Amino acid sequence: MTYSVDPMDVLLPLLRAGLPGVNVFSRVVEPLPQYVPLVVIRRTGGSSDHPTFLDVPWINVQCWSAPTNTKDAARAAHDLADDVRRVLWEAWANQTVTSAGWIRRVRESSAPEEINDPDVPLYGRYQATYEIWIRRAVTA
Numbered sequence: 001m002t003y004s005v006d007p008m009d010v011l012l013p014l015l016r017a018g019l020p021g022v023n024v025f026s027r028v029v030e031p032l033p034q035y036v037p038l039v040v041i042r043r044t045g046g047s048s049d050h051p052t053f054l055d056v057p058w059i060n061v062q063c064w065s066a067p068t069n070t071k072d073a074a075r076a077a078h079d080l081a082d083d084v085r086r087v088l089w090e091a092w093a094n095q096t097v098t099s100a101g102w103i104r105r106v107r108e109s110s111a112p113e114e115i116n117d118p119d120v121p122l123y124g125r126y127q128a129t130y131e132i133w134i135r136r137a138v139t140a
Contacts, residue, residue, distance in 0.1 A: 004051035009100035018087030077124030081112035
């Protein structure tokens with residue numbers, strides 16, 4: 001067991017369960033088009049008053065989507081970013097517990113915004129940043 005709770009051990013299972021059909025990773029994968037729709041989450045900062053029980057990471061969320069029959073790529077990526085929002089807030093509201101812990105609080109630091117990505121111009125991309133308070137699961 002690590003000294004502090006690993007946010008990825010809580011967030012990856014929540015997002016994978018809440019986003020069926022979407023690839024969810026903690027690193028960008030290549031070749032990216034083979035993994036779209038794609039959500040990548042990474043810790044970009046944060047702090048903790050007591051890391052053995054509570055961690056407060058800043059989590060950057062990147063969402064990529066291809067166009068669909070009913071949406072252009074940017075709208076599809078926007079909707080995927082909104083789905084990530086839903087999963088995070090519902091996990092907090094319902095106090096959904098994973099084997100590693102749960103979300104005690106969530107705050108949107110930077111709302112989803114469109115990112116123009118010249119490396120993959122046919123795909124939509126959105127990013128957002130969340131401050132997420134994560135409690136370690138109680139173990140016997």
